[in-house]
Amino acid sequence: MTMNSRQRFLGTTQQHAYVHLREMILSGVYTGGQKVNPAKVAEELGVSRMPVREALRQLDSEGLVTIRPNRGAVVTALTAADVLEIFDMRAVLEGLAVRCALPLLTGEDIEELEDRRRRMDRVRAESKRWISRHDEFHDFLCVQSGRPRLTAEIARLRASVQPYLQMYIASHPSPEMTGFEHDGLMELVRERDEARAEEFMREHIMSAAHGVIEYLEHLENERDVGAAMPAAGSTAEAA
Amino acid sequence: MTMNSRQRFLGTTQQHAYVHLREMILSGVYTGGQKVNPAKVAEELGVSRMPVREALRQLDSEGLVTIRPNRGAVVTALTAADVLEIFDMRAVLEGLAVRCALPLLTGEDIEELEDRRRRMDRVRAESKRWISRHDEFHDFLCVQSGRPRLTAEIARLRASVQPYLQMYIASHPSPEMTGFEHDGLMELVRERDEARAEEFMREHIMSAAHGVIEYLEHLENERDVGAAMPAAGSTAEAA
DNA sequence: AAATCAAAAAGTGGATACAATTATACTTAT
DNA sequence: ATAAGTATAATTGTATCCACTTTTTGATTT
Structure with a gap:
């Protein structure tokens, strides 16, 4: 059931994490202001925290999340x-x-x-x-x-x-x-x-x-x- | 002389790598089309490859470098x-x-x-x-x-x-x-x-x-x- | 001599381990 | 009771290690 979707995914693990997080945010599952716990996301996807971190960094550049040094990432909340x-x-x-x-x-x-x-x-x-x-x-x-x-x-x-x-x-x-x-x-x-x-x-x-x-x-x-x-x-x- | 500039830098190592690479690209030291070797950059800065990788990912999102999976990063060359x-x-x-x-x-x-x-x-x-x-x-x-x-x-x-x-x-x-x-x-x-x-x-x-x-x-x-x-x-x- | 293939070297991606920082819970003093 | 301070837990950041991919080199064949 929680069968690791990484298996079926083609491409790098980082891309997988990126696509996953992006979908979650765009579809509204992760709502604005919400903290993102990289460890949890990593476990859900059956990968390590590293590719999740890189995906978050990318999403930050694109404005979908906001990373504050040493304080984690939150889904960007727009006014x-x-x-x-x-x-x-x-x-x-x-x-x-x-x-x-x-x-x-x-x-x-x-x-x-x-x-x-x-x-x-x-x-x-x-x-x-x-x-x-x-x-x-x-x-x-x-x-x-x-x-x-x-x-x-x-x-x-x-x-x-x-x-x-x-x-x-x-x-x-x-x-x-x-x-x-x-x-x-x-x-x-x-x-x-x-x-x-x-x-x-x-x-x-x-x-x-x-x-x-x-x-x-x-x-x-x-x-x-x-x-x-x-x-x-x-x-x-x-x- | 090659005294580790990381010491003087405030903030995370990733930010340091980001600022460094960005300066190198914008000032024209790294010219368009050139490959970026993360290991070399890491050694120059006296840090590990990981923060350099994250910096490159961010620069990729901003369009300054282009990362191709498994093939490394090159400085973006504009036509x-x-x-x-x-x-x-x-x-x-x-x-x-x-x-x-x-x-x-x-x-x-x-x-x-x-x-x-x-x-x-x-x-x-x-x-x-x-x-x-x-x-x-x-x-x-x-x-x-x-x-x-x-x-x-x-x-x-x-x-x-x-x-x-x-x-x-x-x-x-x-x-x-x-x-x-x-x-x-x-x-x-x-x-x-x-x-x-x-x-x-x-x-x-x-x-x-x-x-x-x-x-x-x-x-x-x-x-x-x-x-x-x-x-x-x-x-x-x-x- | 050119082309092809094999093997080695270099480089990239990801996971685990460790260090540093921040958040939380609990205590203690006012 | 509240506030400050401290200890502890949780989380984030970095480094090292290993696996896998690409590139390079050199040998072999045509």
Whole structure:
């Protein structure tokens, strides 16, 4: 049962640990602020602490965990401000990506893009699948820019907010995804209007961001008033 | 003489190794494509291979070295296309940074910025010092955006092309740095014109990029013709 | 002389062992 | 009762050791 999954895994043990931890964080099993015990993780995977440490170091560089010297690693907890910052960065970078991709897109590419947009629309009701196809749509466009570093960076930023996006979605059952925006984008793509497509992409991403950010601000406010006067209730009780 | 510099270094051995390797790469002592021998580095620093390995893993995540499983680490060698990609990313991100900083800047901040611009201009002739002060000017503006992740990412991108910038500078003795552009930026900052300041910053960064990129393309062409027909010269000689 | 293969050397990845640091629990004093 | 201090446990950081992979070298064959 706890049969060592290392056996089936191809590649180095470090990669195995990296993939495992990353999945755990992105899927929300390890939640923000939580300490990561390397010894436990190592035992779970049936490996030593060393490859786990290296995986954590890598995840730290990518922003998913935060290592403090001699004090261990914690899963990075993002504030609403952090999430805003990340979306802002993604917005300008993905704007750049469309701008670069536009002159390189063949008619075939545009057809494929249109296809993906339709596939996305088809599952508008199921938020999880829609998100996944939405990501694929965006990713396809990024890849067509012929800029691997840009594409990777955008993917990294997208991943780092993923758990928060999922929380938001979970708390807003069936928010009827706004797919129509992509029609506007497709139109600008066909017209090969670089400037307007870039601008449109920026606005599109930030409009998606607002929901998540407001949700997180709401949570933070709730938590703050709760933490600021924890004595209020008990004082009343005592009195 | 080879007195173990670890003694004087505060912090973990891993940090020591990281700082050391980073300096070596950024200063150009380790040049692009070169293999890094962890055992040698470890001995030089008077530490074991383990912290060196972790430092390399981190540098890999940051793009300064490339680790291939079972085949060691090499200093990342960037092509002209890579450098263009990085400058493009920096341009849009730093555009975002000014836009965010503008509404937050106090009169004092603007004075300080102006001060830095003057200090930069004062050493226009000495390219090394000018570069350094130029970076500080840009960094100050980034910090004022109140976006730590954005600031860090921009710094990372700037660092990754630093060796190439230095090569370019070295091969173009005293290119009479174009400081005047910053006057235009300062004007837009004072007017608090977010949109135009963002656009200006983008263009400013890309104009700085062109020199480096052309230089690298030139080098690549030279290398390519040299490699494509290495017999050409010797054939002529033989004939 | 060039190509192929085998064996050795070098190098990388991972595990265990040990040292140093931080966190926790317990005591003691105010 | 609370706070400070100390002892102990837990965790983190580093080094050494071993196994496995890649690279190099040299011998052999065509």
